[in-house]
Amino acid sequence: MKVLRWICILLFMMVTLVPFVWLILSSFKTNQELFSAPFALPDKWMIENYEKVLTSHPIPHYFLNSTFIAIVSTLIGVVLATLVSYAFMYSFKFKAGWLLIITFGIFIPTNAFIVPYYFIVNWLGFYDTLFGVALVYAGVSLPLCILIVKTYMDSIQKELLEASFIDGAGVHRSFISVILPISYPGMTTASIFLIITAWNELLFASLLTQSEGTRTLQVAIRFFLSTFSANYPVAFAAMVIAVIPTIVIYSLLSEKIISGLTAGAVK
Amino acid sequence: MTSRQIYLYLVPALLFTVVFFIFPLAYVLFVSLQEWDGLSGMNFVGLDNFRYLFEDAAFKTAMVNTMYWILAGTLLHTPLGLLLALLLFSKPKGWKWLRTLFFLPNVISTTALAFLWYFVLHVSLGLVNNSLKGVGLESWARPWLSDPSMSVFASMIPFVLYIGFTMVIFLTQMSTISQEFYEAAEIDGATRAQMDWHITVPLVKSAIGINIIFNTAYCLRMFEYPLLMTGGGPADSSINMSLFIYREMISANRYGISMAAGLMTIVMGTIMMGIVFGSLRLSERRRPR
Incomplete structure (x- = not known):
């Protein structure tokens, strides 16, 4: 066996x-x-293959672009999700309705939104900027992010909040010094989820950027095929260079990534 | 406890929901009824875009192929993830290391995997055909990605094989199962396979549901593999909804058609999710636990 x-x-x-x-x-x-x-x-x-790639393609630059987008979109998404999850610890009018509104997006295949997203980002003046891409990633992932953080916060005992109020802390004080410090497993799970999603994404990155300066790693890989079509080994070298930093970071943090991915989901 | 102040915490997320879901949904509905190239004025055409779609061969193929993707996610990718999770759950030597290794492709990125498998399945220099040649099965070699009868299935192979994420979700739920079940089964003389089938699988049913939902949503959005591996071809044989929407907007400049297809994707997604949720609820009722 x-x-x-x-x-x-x-x-x-x-x-x-x-x-x-x-x-x-x-x-x-x-x-x-x-x-x-x-x-x-x-x-x-043929070390030359690698030299050829490194001298002609700013892959470290693409890597930094992807990193920036991953970090910014994760920050925005997790902050918004945490704030709104905190609100749901209280009771207020039409609570179930509000929850439905902010999470129904989970079921929407967002690839259907390429035309509106393209124009929204243009209207906001963020076309062909890294921030524009990050903003869209944060928006697209927000419903799932909210669900992850909110599920975790739901498991926090309400008595903690009540005790904090008895001690004289208000809504904001209770959030910062009582709820936030114990919510981090949920926030970690949402963050890892968002980072991996943002790191992987190709469709919106292709849609919302144009110049070489804002190219993400994935968009760059997409173009390797056409750029190096005459010399495949060089394309392979480009590919190896493009994924090595990811593999190094992952191998250093893999335990944390995998356990964090689910820490907030299991209680 | 109620307080007016908590609305401050609600507003930012609500604003994002309006900008990234509610407005886009209305916008898609609106544009799907227009003839529009994205630059000049719109021209209201009613349901013409939808009529066009249902007569368009490429769109029909895109719908069917997207269904194939969802089926592959449900019937191949998810069971394979479960199988691997079961294998690792029996804690063979170095299972943590194996878990790390099997999850690695998920952080490397779909685009990179698509690039890799484009070459693995390449007709002349590909790993698959050369391996077949190497073991004397040259007649089995195929132009996997450029044969219209199998391009869509060939482009699914990396998705079916790289199950890291699905596996981790299964493993997580398995780790919450009480050891007592296994100890009791061991006393009764159950084999590991029997334990897997009679204890573990029924107890990770909710993870099966979660994975099917995740993978269905993922397949509805699938873009990288068709784009990089086949470009939707040959002759649109491997096109899917994402690629159709993208192509109509970016290459054909037919924003109305693109968004009519987008709306159809949303409808399709709603129906698929309805089916998945319905059958999950049904299976829960049948075997109460």
């Missing part, structure tokens, strides 16, 4: 991970070698 389990795991690893190894090996070959000896180790390791 145990053997069978390991066979399954290894088989799965092979299918999903061998392509990465193949890509890395191929990125050191010449175009000719790629076709003639697809599995062999490179005859001569």
Whole structure:
């Protein structure tokens, strides 16, 4: 039985991970070698492929663009979600109705909104800016973000809030010194979710930016295919360079990312 | 406790909801009834855009293919994620490390995976065809992504295989199951497979539901794989809703048609979610626990 389990795991690893190894090996070959000896180790390791990419493409710049968008959209999304979740700890008129309004977007395939988003971002004057993209990401992810943070806050005992009021703290004081400090697992989960979503996104980034200065990593990868179509190994090298920082950061934080992704969801 | 001050906390999110959901929804409805190139004036055409869509072969293919995507998410991607979670849940040596490894593709980005698999499935230099050649199955080699009869299925392969996120959701719920169940089963002489099937799977039912909902929503928005791997082709055979909407707006400048298709995607999403929620509720009623 145990053997069978390991066979399954290894088989799965092979299918999903061998392509990465193949890509890395191929990125050191010449175009000719790629076709003639697809599995062999490179005859001569073509470091030049990497040099070519690094001298012609500002990949670190794209990486910073993506990082900026991920951080800004996450900050906006999590702050808004936390504020509104706090409001829902109180009772007020039409509470269920308000909740429905701010979360119904979860069920909307937002790719249907490319025309309105394009014009909204234009009207706001944020077309072809990183902030415009971040704003849209925050908006699109907000309903799910609210649901994550609110579910967590719902588990906080109401007595804490009441006690804080008895101690003389008002609505704002109670939020900052009582609720906020114990809500961070929910906020962490929402943040990780938002960062991964923002990091991955291609459609809106392609739609809302145009110049090379605002290109995100994903948009850049999209263009690798056409830019390097004459020399595939160079395209592979570009790809390796584009994903290495992500892999390094992930391998340093993977435990935190995976546990944080679900920390706020399970109580 | 009530207080007027709490509306201050509600307003920012509400503002965002108006800007990013309520207004866009109204705008989509409005534009879907217009003939418009995005620059000059709009021309009201009633339901003509929808009439056009239902006679358009590419749109029909896009709808059918999007359904295929959703089916693949429900019937292949989710069960595979469950299977892998079960394998790791039996805590083989280094399972944490394996979990990290299997989640890695999810942070690398869909675009990068699409790029990678474009080459893996490439007709002449691809890993798949060259492997087949290597083991003497040359006749099995295919132009996977450029054969209209399988391009859409070929472009789903990376989505079906990279199950990191789904797996993590399953593993999380599995970790909340009380060990007592397994200890009792062990005393009764149950095998690991029996425990998986009779204890773990029924107890992660809500995670199955969550994953199906997530994956259905994801497939409705699917954009990267078709765009990079096939571009929707050959001859529109692998186009889906996202790509259709995008193409009508960006390449064809037919904003009215694009948004009519957008509205159809929203309708489709609503129906699909209705079906998913309905069947989840039904399955809950059938086996009370």
